[in-house]
Amino acid sequence: MSGHAPAAGARHPLRFGVWALISGTWASLHHPDDPVDASWRRNRRQILEAEALGYDTTLVAQHTINPWSDELDGLEAWTASAALAEATERIEIITAIKPFLYHPVVLAKQALQIEEISQGRFAINLVNAWYKPEIEKAGLPFLEHDERYAYGREWLTVARSLLEGRRTTFHGRHFDVDGYLLRPEDRFRDRPRVYLGGESEPARALGASHADLFFINGQPIERVRAIVADVAGRARAGQPPLRFGLSAFVIARETEAEARDALAFAWEIAARDEPKVAEMLRHIDTRAVMFQTHAQFPAIGTNGGTAAGLVGTYDQVAERIRDFHAEGIETFMLQFQPFEPEMRRFAEHVIPRVRRLAPHAGGTPAVAS
Structure with a gap:
């Protein structure tokens, strides 16, 4: 089955999400009103x-080592997600996983347990590792880029089968699983959702064949349109059409001048982070397309951040979100700084404007699959 990008936007209601503050910030370490705090209580x-x-x-997100510095705190994603599943009632919880750090049998069991705790509000986000110390310092091999995706394809094949309640046998290059069955199976739907992102050819191929929603890093709408068209048009082997999400950092204000001033201040304080950024970049996989895109479109925030263009007046930001939705983007995963006040501002001033612009694009229950 193949999909077409514009239809995807019409078919799936628009949703808004936030990045949990697992590293204490998604922008500068030096914002005077946003102290770096990755604690469980804050999250x-x-x-x-x-x-x-x-x-x-x-x-x-899942980082065993904080990429800013291993001296800085970082929230453990999976134990925190289990606790969030119990603490919340409605919001969907998507937890990232780097396949090299967890065997798919163990991870699938953990995912099914959080699915049970959340009553059908859980999803996994498969992430191809890019920060080498997180893997290498643990004594694990950091495979070449395309080989990591080959490993991830086997990993996800095993994990998805187990999540679907199947007795699973798999014999591949990296995994040898013989008749494994996990119980209890999912009581709320066929299985938790699977999210996957990336811009490289192996990422697009794996997302098209194995994911439910494909995450795209923030970048201009013309590039997003091309990615959606490419990935949506690939074979799905009888699965429902692939959905799409976009990461973005938002700076929304009442006037354009206020938005420009806020963006200028964000760049000013970001300059103070340059030594730590340079140190981090020494330890990345340079073949990760995310960083190649970031070099073309410098931005505030991670994963494309402000390159998505969600900077401007409340009306301008709402209109750009509407335009992305028309191109097939269903889920907007957002970053802010200072996070909590700006999260409130967006909910108060931008979300209602988006709903008025796209009255048929209301939110949908997270349990839908």
Whole structure:
């Protein structure tokens, strides 16, 4: 089965999500009103408030080592997600996983347990590792880029089968699983959702064949349109059409001048982070297309950040979101700084404008698959 990008936007209601503050910030370490705090208490407060404000989903990224510095705190994604599943009632919880750090049998069991705790609000986000120390310092091999995706394809094949309640046998290059069965199976739907992102050819191929939603890093709409068209047009082997999400950093204000001033200040304080950024970049996989795109479109925030263009007046930001939705983007996973006040501002001033611009693009329950 193949999909077409414009139809995807019409078919799936628009949803808003927030990145959990697992590293204490998604922008500068030096913002005077946003102290770096990756604590469980802050993350719990953040996601509970996001749920109360009407956000539909959250992404809990997985970094065993904080990429800013291994001396800085970082939230453990999977234990935190289990706790968030119990603390929340409605919001979807998406937790990232780097396949090299977890065997798919163990991870599938953990995912099914969080699915049970959340009553059908859980999803996994497969991430192809790019930060070498996280893998290499643990004594694990950091495979070449395309080989990591080959490993991830086997990993996800095993994990998806187990998540679907199947007795699983798989014999491949990396995994040898013989008749494994996990119980209890999912009581709420066929299985938790699978999210996957990336811009390289192996990422697009794996997303098209194995994911439910494909995440795209923030970048200009013309590039997003091309990625959606390419990935949506690939074979799905009888699965429902692939959905799409976009990561973006938002700076929304009442006037353009205020938005420009806020962006200029963000760049000013970001300059103070340059030594740590340079050190981090010494340890990345340079074949990761995310960093090649970032070099073309410098931005505030991670994963494309402000390159998506969600900077401007409330009306301008709402109109750009509407335009992305028309191109097939269903889920907007958002970053802000200072995070909580700007998260509130977006919920108060931008979400209602988007709903008025696209009255048939209301949110949908996270349990839908």
